Amino acid sequence: MLSERIQVALKEASETREVVIGSGAIGQTAAVFRRGFGDVPAMVVADDNTFQAAGRSVHANLVGGGVEVAEPFVFPGTPVLHPDFERVLELEAAIRVRDMIPVAVGSGVINDLTRLAAHRAGRAYLVVATAASMDGYTAFAAAITHKGVKRSDDCPAPRALVVDLDVLANAPAKMTASGYGDLLAKFIAGADWMLAEALGAEALDHKAWALVGPNLARWTGEPGLLRTGDRGAFEGLIEGLVLSGLAMQAARSSRPAAGAEHLFSHLWEMRGVNKDGESASHGFKVGLGTLAAAGLYDLVLQQDPSSLDIEVLCERWPSPAEVDQAVRRAHPDPEQAEAATRLSLAKHLRRDQLAGRLSLLRERWPELRPQLRAWLPRAEEVRAQLRAAGCPVDPEAIGLSRDALRESYLLARQIRTRYTVLDLAAETGWLEPCLEALFRSGGLWGPAGG
Numbered sequence: 341m342l343s344e345r346i347q348v349a350l351k352e353a354s355e356t357r358e359v360v361i362g363s364g365a366i367g368q369t370a371a372v373f374r375r376g377f378g379d380v381p382a383m384v385v386a387d388d389n390t391f392q393a394a395g396r397s398v399h400a401n402l403v404g405g406g407v408e409v410a411e412p413f414v415f416p417g418t419p420v421l422h423p424d425f426e427r428v429l430e431l432e433a434a435i436r437v438r439d440m441i442p443v444a445v446g447s448g449v450i451n452d453l454t455r456l457a458a459h460r461a462g463r464a465y466l467v468v469a470t471a472a473s474m475d476g477y478t479a480f481a482a483a484i485t486h487k488g489v490k491r492s493d494d495c496p497a498p499r500a501l502v503v504d505l506d507v508l509a510n511a512p513a514k515m516t517a518s519g520y521g522d523l524l525a526k527f528i529a530g531a532d533w534m535l536a537e538a539l540g541a542e543a544l545d546h547k548a549w550a551l552v553g554p555n556l557a558r559w560t561g562e563p564g565l566l567r568t569g570d571r572g573a574f575e576g577l578i579e580g581l582v583l584s585g586l587a588m589q590a591a592r593s594s595r596p597a598a599g600a601e602h603l604f605s606h607l608w609e610m611r612g613v614n615k616d617g618e619s620a621s622h623g624f625k626v627g628l629g630t631l632a633a634a635g636l637y638d639l640v641l642q643q644d645p646s647s648l649d650i651e652v653l654c655e656r657w658p659s660p661a662e663v664d665q666a667v668r669r670a671h672p673d674p675e676q677a678e679a680a681t682r683l684s685l686a687k688h689l690r691r692d693q694l695a696g697r698l699s700l701l702r703e704r705w706p707e708l709r710p711q712l713r714a715w716l717p718r719a720e721e722v723r724a725q726l727r728a729a730g731c732p733v734d735p736e737a738i739g740l741s742r743d744a745l746r747e748s749y750l751l752a753r754q755i756r757t758r759y760t761v762l763d764l765a766a767e768t769g770w771l772e773p774c775l776e777a778l779f780r781s782g783g784l785w786g787p788a789g790g
Contacts, residue, residue, distance in 0.1 A: 343579050345551070345555070345579065345583060346359055346361075346579065346582055346583060346586070349551050349583055349586040349587070349590070350586065352547065352548075352551070352586070352589075352590040353478070353497070353586050353589040353590060354480070354496075354497075354589050354590070354592070355464075355480065355496040355497040355498070355499060355589060356478050356497050356498055356499065356500065356501060356585075356586065356589060357376060357499055357500060358372060358375065358376060358499075358500040358501070359478070359500070359501045359503070359582060360372055360500075360501070360502050360503065361503040361505065361578065361582075362503075362504070362505060363504070363505045363506050364504060364506060365502050365503055365504040365505070366394060366397050366398055366401055366468065366502065366504045366507065367401060368502065369398050369401045369402060369405070369443070369466075369468060369502050370401050370402050370404065370405020370406070370407050371405060372466065372500050372502055373402060373405070373407055373441070373443065373466055373500075374405070374407065375500075376464075376466060376499045376500045377441050377464070377466070377499070379408075380439065380440060380441050381407070381408040381409065381410055381438065381439070381440040381441070382402050382407050382408070382409050382410070382440060382441050382442075382443050382466075383409070383410040383411070383412065383413060383434070383435070383440045383441070383442050383443065384398055384399045384402070384409070384412040384413070384442075384443050384445055385412070385413045385414075385431065385442045385443065385444050385445065385446075385450060385453075385454045386412065386413075386414050386415070386444075386445040386446055386450060387414060387415040387416065387417050387421050387446060387449075387450060388414060388415070388416060388417025388418070389417040390445050390446035390447075390450060390470045391412065391414050391445065393445075393470050393507060393510070393511070394445050394468055394470050394504065394507045395412060395414070395445040395446075398443060398445050398468050399412055402443070410437075410438070410440055413431060413434050413442075415427065415450075415453075420618070420619070421449050421450070421453075422449065422485065423448075423449045423452045423453055423482070423483060423484050423485055424484070424485050425484050425485065425486045425487075427453050428453055428456045428457045428460070428484060429457075431453055431454065431457035432457040432460045432461050435457055435458060435461040435463060436461050440463075441458075441463055441464065441465060441466065442454050442457070442458050442463065442465045442466075443465065443466045443467070443468065444465060444466070444467040444468070444498070445467075445468045445470060446470050447469065447470055447471045447473045447474055447477075447515070448473060448474045448476055448483075448622055451467050451476055451477060451482075451498075452476065452482040452483055452484060453482070453484075454467070455481075455482045455495050455496070455497070455498070456482040456484055456493050456495050458495075459482075459495035459496060460495075464496065464498070464499045465498050465499065466498055466499060466500045466501075466502070467498040467500075467501050467502070468501075468502045468503075468504070469501065469502070469503045469504070469507070469508060470507055470508070470511060471508055471511035471512075471515035471516065471518075471519070472508050472511070472515070472516050472519040472574065472577050472578050472581060473511070473515040473516065473518045473519045473522070473621065473622075473623055474518065474519055474522045474581065474622055474623055475519075475522050475523065475580075475581040475582075475584035475585050475588075475597050476585060477498070477501050477503075477581070477582060477585055478497055478498065478501055478582055478585030478586050478588075478589065479497055479584075479585040479588040479589065479594070479597070480494070480495065480496055480497040480588060480589050480592070481493060481494050481495060481588075481594065482495055483606075485609070485610075487675045488610060488673050488675050488676055489610060489675050489676050489679045490606045490609050490610050490755075491679070492594065497585065497588075497589050501582070503578060503582070505574070505575070505578075508574070508578065509569065509574065513567065513730060514621070514624075514730065515621070516566055516574070516577070516729075516730075517566070517567075517623070517624070517729045517730035517731050518621040518622065518623025518624055518627075518731070519577055519581055519623055520560070520563055520566060520577060520623070520627070520726075520729040520730075520731065521623035521624055521626050521627025521628075521630065521726060521729070521731045522581065522584075522597075522622065522623040522626050522627070523556075523559060523560055523577060523580045523581055523584065524560050524627060524630055524722065524725060524726065524729075525597070525598070525599070525601045525602065525626045525627070525629070525630045526552055526553075526556050526580075526584060526596070526597060527556065527560075527630070527634070527715070527716055527717055527722075528599045528600055528601045528629075528630050528633045528634065528637075528716075528761075529595065529596065529597055529598050529599040529601070529602075530549065530552070530553055530556070530596075530599075530715060531599065531637060531712050531715055531716050531761070532599030532600055532758075532759070532760040532761060533549065533595050533596070533599065534708070534711065534712060534715070535708070535712070535759070535760070535761060535764060536758075536759040536760075538700075538704045538708045539697055539700055539701060539704070539759070539764070540697065540700060541759035541763075542595070542758075542759060545590070545591045545593075545595070545596070547590060548587045548588075548590040548591035548595075548596050549587065549591075549596055551583045551584075551586060551587040551590065551596070552580070552583060552584055552587050552596050552597070555579075555580065555583075556580065558576065559576045559577060559579065559580035560580070560725065563725050563726075563728040563729035564728040564729070566729055566730075567728075567729070567730055584596060584597045585597075595758075598758075599633065599758070599760050599761075600629070600632075600633040600636075600752065600753075600760035600761050600762050601626050601627075601629035601630040601632070601633045602626055602629065603629070603752035603753065603755060603756055603758070603760065603762065604625070604626075604628070604629030604632055604633070604748055604752050605622060605625035605626045605628075605629045606752075606755055606756070607748055607751055607752045607755055608625050608738070608740065608748070609622075609625070610673075610676055610755070611744075613625075613738060613739050613740050613744075614738075614739045615736075615737070615738055615739030616739070619738075620732065620737075620738035620739075623731070624731055624732050624738060625738060627726050627731040627732070627733075628726075628731075628732060628733070628735065628737075628738060628740075630722055630726075631719060631722050631723055631726060631733060631784075632745065632748070632749070632785075633760075633761060633762075634716065634717065634718065634719040634722045635719040635778050635784040635785070636749065636761055636762070636765060636774055636778070637712070637716055637719075637761055638718055638719050638784075639770075639773075639774040639777055639778065640761060640764065640765055640770060640774065641709055641712060641713050641716075643768070643770055644705075645698070645701045645702045645705050645768065646702055646705075648698060648701075648702070648768060648769070650695050650698045650699065651695075653694065653698065653767075653768070653769055654691040654692075654694050654695050655691075656769075657689070657691050657694050658688075660685055660688060663681075663684055663685060663688050664681055664685065667680050667681045667684045667754050668680075668681055670750075670751055670754065671751075671754075676755075679755070680751075680754045680755050683754065683755060683756060683757050684753075684754045686757050687757040687759070687763070689767070694767060697767065698767065698768065701764075701768070719784050735785075742779065742785055742787070745785060746775055746778075746779055746785070749762065749771065749775055750771070753766065
């Protein structure tokens with residue numbers, strides 16, 4: 341199964357040249373490798389879990405296909421592998437031992453570690469998917485943690501991707517649910533991008549967004565079918581995840597796939613949020629972030645910017661020194677505080693710039709508001725979709741208290757320069773009233789869980 345949409349997207353991709361999707365696709369790994377890399381030796385990269393799921397078969401297929409193969413590099417399966425920069429350095433050292441191409445066998449963490457290690461070693465790489473758990477297979481850049489700070493390291497996407505539907509169908513159900521959470525997030529990502537363009541913060545790349553937006557409702561429309569193993573729903577999920585990654589390549593940015601919902605997720609990863617010592621998957625955190633952002637959008641889209649007192653808002657707007665002090669105070673970890681302060685100041689507006697943006701909001705809101713409302717699902721619909729897919733819908737499920745969730749709305753915008761609904765709510769003064777509504781009894785995050 342290789343949809344016409346993916347074939348078209350590959351023509352726009354800057355690095356990925358081939359995608360193979362189908363039952364038994366692992367059997368084509370050696371052929372794909374030879375087409376992409378010629379006679380260069382290969383080295384399988386996996387962890388204990390992904391090596392058992394597919395790595396051993398990939399290694400055997402490469403050997404059987406006449407590819408010279410080094411000893412596999414296998415990370416321990418326990419404790420849970422995290423995308424830490426120290427692991428990148430370990431893998432980079434192994435890759436540099438000889439002139440060989442890494443073949444990543446795994447999902448998010450293995451892919452990110454291999455992507456950055458290969459780039460640092462001056463190599464391209466191939467990835468074999470083991471779960472429909474995230475959109476990063478064909479994305480450029482790697483989400484890596486450096487001294488406690490999650491950041492996106494610029495590095496090329498894989499030259500080729502192999503997706504064996506039989507392997508993905510046998511992955512744990514929670515990994516498929518995680519992929520659904522990551523795909524549903526594109527509703528918020530798209531809305532934030534529309535918002536950023538309308539307010540002059542960042543232009544929308546319409547060619548890249550066209551790879552994701554037009555089919556997103558179809559890909560995410562029947563999440564309950566994923567839990568029954570429905571082949572059509574499963575293939576739609578995979579197509580959406582692959583095209584999201586290719587859209588990021590086309591845009592040279594994660595904008596087509598990530599907005600405010602990913603800021604929540606990154607913040608929770610940096611804060612080490614976990615339940616009983618186990619951190620929720622990226623897709624589960626992103627899914628919960630999608631619900632949080634959707635709830636904020638529901639309230640923001642009820643507001644009327646014509647009633648804003650721009651002069652008063654500008655007078656109350658914090659100075660750079662006040663921002664510096666507030667952000668450093670909000671992040672106890674020194675490394676995280678330094679990074680958040682730098683990023684917050686980079687996008688902080690002068691008062692005259694704030695006045696200009698708020699005036700632009702007034703001018704464009706009559707057209708922008710219905711556009712956003714027509715695009716975005718409401719929070720209760722998002723909650724129902726996540727629940728149907730098997731994703732967590734309450735913060736406590738991932739080890740996050742309601743108080744910490746409320747604070748997240750204030751802190752998430754501080755860790756990236758990307759303009760999102762969180763920034764709009766802060767700039768207009770709508771954020772605190774919206775939080776009051778979200779967390780009061782009967783609100784989305786009220787004491788009884790909404």
